[in-house]
Amino acid sequence: MRLSRHFLPVMKESPADAQIVSHKLMLRAGMIRQTAAGIYAWLPLGHRVLRKIEQIVREEQDRAGAIELLMPTIQSADLWRQSGRYDDYGLEMLRIKDRHEREILFGPTAEEVITAIFRDNARSYRDLPRTLYNIQWKFRDEVRPRFGVMRGREFLMKDAYSFDLDVEGARHSYNRMFVAYLRTFKRMGLSAIPMQADTGPIGGDLSHEFIVLAPTGESEVFYHTNWEAERSLDVDADDAAALQGFVSGLTDDYAATDEKRDEAREAEAGDKLKQSRGIEVGHIFFFGTKYSQAMGLSVQGPDGSPVTPQMGSYGIGVSRLMGAIIEASHDDAGIVWPEAVAPYRVGLINMRADDARCSAASDDLYAKLQAAGVDTLYDDRDERGGAKFATMDLIGLPWQIIIGPKGLDKGVVELKRRATGERVELSVEDALAKVTG
Amino acid sequence: MRLSRHFLPVMKESPADAQIVSHKLMLRAGMIRQTAAGIYAWLPLGHRVLRKIEQIVREEQDRAGAIELLMPTIQSADLWRQSGRYDDYGLEMLRIKDRHEREILFGPTAEEVITAIFRDNARSYRDLPRTLYNIQWKFRDEVRPRFGVMRGREFLMKDAYSFDLDVEGARHSYNRMFVAYLRTFKRMGLSAIPMQADTGPIGGDLSHEFIVLAPTGESEVFYHTNWEAERSLDVDADDAAALQGFVSGLTDDYAATDEKRDEAREAEAGDKLKQSRGIEVGHIFFFGTKYSQAMGLSVQGPDGSPVTPQMGSYGIGVSRLMGAIIEASHDDAGIVWPEAVAPYRVGLINMRADDARCSAASDDLYAKLQAAGVDTLYDDRDERGGAKFATMDLIGLPWQIIIGPKGLDKGVVELKRRATGERVELSVEDALAKVTG
Numbered sequence: 010m011r012l013s014r015h016f017l018p019v020m021k022e023s024p025a026d027a028q029i030v031s032h033k034l035m036l037r038a039g040m041i042r043q044t045a046a047g048i049y050a051w052l053p054l055g056h057r058v059l060r061k062i063e064q065i066v067r068e069e070q071d072r073a074g075a076i077e078l079l080m081p082t083i084q085s086a087d088l089w090r091q092s093g094r095y096d097d098y099g100l101e102m103l104r105i106k107d108r109h110e111r112e113i114l115f116g117p118t119a120e121e122v123i124t125a126i127f128r129d130n131a132r133s134y135r136d137l138p139r140t141l142y143n144i145q146w147k148f149r150d151e152v153r154p155r156f157g158v159m160r161g162r163e164f165l166m167k168d169a170y171s172f173d174l175d176v177e178g179a180r181h182s183y184n185r186m187f188v189a190y191l192r193t194f195k196r197m198g199l200s201a202i203p204m205q206a207d208t209g210p211i212g213g214d215l216s217h218e219f220i221v222l223a224p225t226g227e228s229e230v231f232y233h234t235n236w237e238a239e240r241s242l243d244v245d246a247d248d249a250a251a252l253q254g255f256v257s258g259l260t261d262d263y264a265a266t267d268e269k270r271d272e273a274r275e276a277e278a279g280d281k282l283k284q285s286r287g288i289e290v291g292h293i294f295f296f297g298t299k300y301s302q303a304m305g306l307s308v309q310g311p312d313g314s315p316v317t318p319q320m321g322s323y324g325i326g327v328s329r330l331m332g333a334i335i336e337a338s339h340d341d342a343g344i345v346w347p348e349a350v351a352p353y354r355v356g357l358i359n360m361r362a363d364d365a366r367c368s369a370a371s372d373d374l375y376a377k378l379q380a381a382g383v384d385t386l387y388d389d390r391d392e393r394g395g396a397k398f399a400t401m402d403l404i405g406l407p408w409q410i411i412i413g414p415k416g417l418d419k420g421v422v423e424l425k426r427r428a429t430g431e432r433v434e435l436s437v438e439d440a441l442a443k444v445t446g
Numbered sequence: 447m448r449l450s451r452h453f454l455p456v457m458k459e460s461p462a463d464a465q466i467v468s469h470k471l472m473l474r475a476g477m478i479r480q481t482a483a484g485i486y487a488w489l490p491l492g493h494r495v496l497r498k499i500e501q502i503v504r505e506e507q508d509r510a511g512a513i514e515l516l517m518p519t520i521q522s523a524d525l526w527r528q529s530g531r532y533d534d535y536g537l538e539m540l541r542i543k544d545r546h547e548r549e550i551l552f553g554p555t556a557e558e559v560i561t562a563i564f565r566d567n568a569r570s571y572r573d574l575p576r577t578l579y580n581i582q583w584k585f586r587d588e589v590r591p592r593f594g595v596m597r598g599r600e601f602l603m604k605d606a607y608s609f610d611l612d613v614e615g616a617r618h619s620y621n622r623m624f625v626a627y628l629r630t631f632k633r634m635g636l637s638a639i640p641m642q643a644d645t646g647p648i649g650g651d652l653s654h655e656f657i658v659l660a661p662t663g664e665s666e667v668f669y670h671t672n673w674e675a676e677r678s679l680d681v682d683a684d685d686a687a688a689l690q691g692f693v694s695g696l697t698d699d700y701a702a703t704d705e706k707r708d709e710a711r712e713a714e715a716g717d718k719l720k721q722s723r724g725i726e727v728g729h730i731f732f733f734g735t736k737y738s739q740a741m742g743l744s745v746q747g748p749d750g751s752p753v754t755p756q757m758g759s760y761g762i763g764v765s766r767l768m769g770a771i772i773e774a775s776h777d778d779a780g781i782v783w784p785e786a787v788a789p790y791r792v793g794l795i796n797m798r799a800d801d802a803r804c805s806a807a808s809d810d811l812y813a814k815l816q817a818a819g820v821d822t823l824y825d826d827r828d829e830r831g832g833a834k835f836a837t838m839d840l841i842g843l844p845w846q847i848i849i850g851p852k853g854l855d856k857g858v859v860e861l862k863r864r865a866t867g868e869r870v871e872l873s874v875e876d877a878l879a880k881v882t883g
Contacts, residue, residue, distance in 0.1 A: 018567035045522035056516045079493045085482035100545045108537045108587045130455035150545045
């Protein structure tokens with residue numbers, strides 16, 4: 010994409026109303042703009058990153074055997090009355106009346122809708138187990154939306170729901186998602202630690218929040234230093250026993266949020282215990298027959314008698330992840346995108362758009378990058394070099410290639426790695442090989 | 447995907463509440479389920495088609511030079527007060543009050559949001575021309591939602607908005623979209639005819655509806671038989687004069703909806719005039735400075751003086767297109783998907799899941815199809831052959847491969863083309879070559 014034809018409104022100064030670094034950088038890098046309190050438009054650069062994050066989430070859900078569908082944003086209040094949650098949910102639910110005065114709402118989550126769909130369409134034990142997911146916009150009417158997309162009102166969420174014939178099966182479905190979540194976050198360059206979370210009246214141990222460590226995180230967290238090491242996620246998720254062993258092995262290492270601290274286990278960890286702040290990016294939860302029972306979901310079991318399915322739900326904050334990634338990966342000059350979610354892989358800078366030789370060399374390399382299938386943002390504008398450098402550092406593409414008259418005299422271009430700041434001079438061919446390799 | 451692990455609830459009978467064939471078939475094929483009046487969940491099969499349609503729309507927008515972003519579903523009433531449309535819009539707008547009693551709404555369209563974004567971020571003539579688009583859910587509170595996704599309340603729309611320095615530039619942007627629309631619909635196997643539409647107080651000739659012919663269409667249309675011929679869409683859209691000539695050449699052939707009939711041109715067409723019904727799948731519209739003026743959008747022109755940009759908007763009903771495609775392409779047995787939007791390319795039927803040899807041969811071919819990157823739905827269920835045939839015909843995949851014991855005795859499988867019903871027996875290798883080729 011040529012920057013001269015793009016829509017990428019960067020800002021030099023941090024907007025006064027942004028308090029945390031990811032919010033500031035997303036505004037400055039022209040990724041988002043607020044259009045109402047806690048509601049954002051995703052400008053082209055932000056939209057590209059959102060789609061890359063979404064695609065990683067999708068691929069790992071598919072790999073875990075979950076099936077994608079899409080539920081609507083607007084739900085009927087009647088469904089929420091069937092589960093008994095309509096009156097309890099409180100002011101975070103955006104309640105609406107349509108032109109016929111029927112009560113509807115903008116879904117904050119979708120347990121009711123999916124349970125109704127499954128109830129009306131699944132008949133027998135052969136229809137289970139199934140895990141269904143969707144990636145759809147949700148709305149929660151936060152009383153004080155803040156921190157940009159980290160605590161907005163309209164947000165993109167991946168929510169999955171599992172249906173099993175028994176608790177043992179449900180635990181296997183849960184474990185599948187447990188590993189899928191670790192894989193998902195790892196692919197985005199994030200280290201997310203699963204922490205025991207509240208199960209409320211359901212009880213048991215099947216509830217985990219996935220927390221990314223960041224000094225600006227909303228909650229205090231405590232964990233064993235083992236969680237700082239790279240972990241292999243190589244396990245056969247179809248083998249229920251092996252998977253259970255794998256998950257148990259991981260959770261043997263202590264990790265807890267402030268509300269779920271365990272003095273005995275902390276004492277055991279001793280000087281391996283660490284404290285930090287964290288951002289919740291995912292939550293998985295087993296809730297048994299809470300919704301299936303309330304909403305009358307039942308299937309014919311293998312022996313002919315009716316079975317009420319065991320359910321779990323599994324959420325990832327897709328739009329929130331963008332903020333979490335920036336909180337975890339930035340420097341004074343701007344964002345430092347992990348390769349897997351970078352909006353473009355390469356930023357190509359023509360230092361002298363008014364110089365025919367520079368422009369010809371830049372156009373030529375741009376064509377080659379496109380032919381090689383490398384996502385490239387080409388700064389072909391007639392601007393000062395300093396402004397171009399600042400923009401590229403701010404938007405944080407993994408590689409920069411700089412073409413200027415002095416280099417061309419020597420037959421070289423400059424290649425810069427954004428993450429390290431390392432710069433090397435090399436031939437156009439070598440630069441091309443490096444960024445495609 | 448193995449059907450034994452899928453979520454594909456097909457129905458033998460047509461639901462009583464569905465009046466038109468696309469609605470009936472989408473319900474029967476397990477593509478959609480209504481979750482509230484005029485609001486649908488997209489089950490896995492419907493979701494796959496929706497994403498394929500969306501991707502074709504996206505690729506043709508990108509090719510036309512439009513830049514993708516994403517606007518939120520919820521908009522502020524204040525923005526609509528700036529354009530003066532808030533009070534005029536009527537009951538189709540879903541009006542909402544949030545917890546702080548602020549007036550918000552579920553966007554039925556996004557002229558106001560995009561104009562505000564452009565106003566706050568574009569500064570000079572260098573920022574124009576630009577066409578920005580998004581593919582996002584919209585809501586229109588129809589008084590009587592009907593015909594399934596053809597006239598639902600929550601629907602997926604591609605809406606693009608162009609910003610130009612002068613009317614001549616705007617006409618070029620308009621022509622680009624004109625051709626992009628024809629390309630988009632053609633890729634989906636649809637023949638959509640652009641018909642002059644109302645421009646209201648704006649005047650001029652820059653408003654076209656794109657209409658797919660179908661007996662169940664909502665409007666009466668009239669057109670010259672020339673529109674029945676295949677047309678080349680090969681034109682250099684960067685060359686404004688060539689593009690204008692091309693578009694004028696096309697629109698020389700008469701086509702009009704009931705409201706815009708022209709007696710003189712119909713007389714001229716003589717016995718080449720045809721009458722039919724049609725479904726509107728797209729609408730492009732130039733509206734000058736209507737929103738830019740009302741909302742204070744102005745940029746610095748090349749000579750330093752302020753310029754109020756000329757705007758147009760360009761909509762495609764993405765979810766509605768699915769209904770239109772089915773209306774245009776089905777038979778008594780079910781849907782006949784054009785290849786480009788089919789949910790899977792191949793349906794593989796194991797006729798005897800209880801026969802080890804049949805299952806081994808089917809599993810083996812399924813693995814080969816997957817390895818070759820062919821989207822395949824594999825009916826590995828232990829069901830009667832007749833039910834499997836009926837399901838495959840109903841969901842309308844372009845190719846069926848049928849593996850049964852009699853064929854295996856002869857060393858062949860059966861390959862069926864859904865569109866023609868043609869069946870041939872051939873070796874597994876030849877069948878594979880045929881569906882990958």
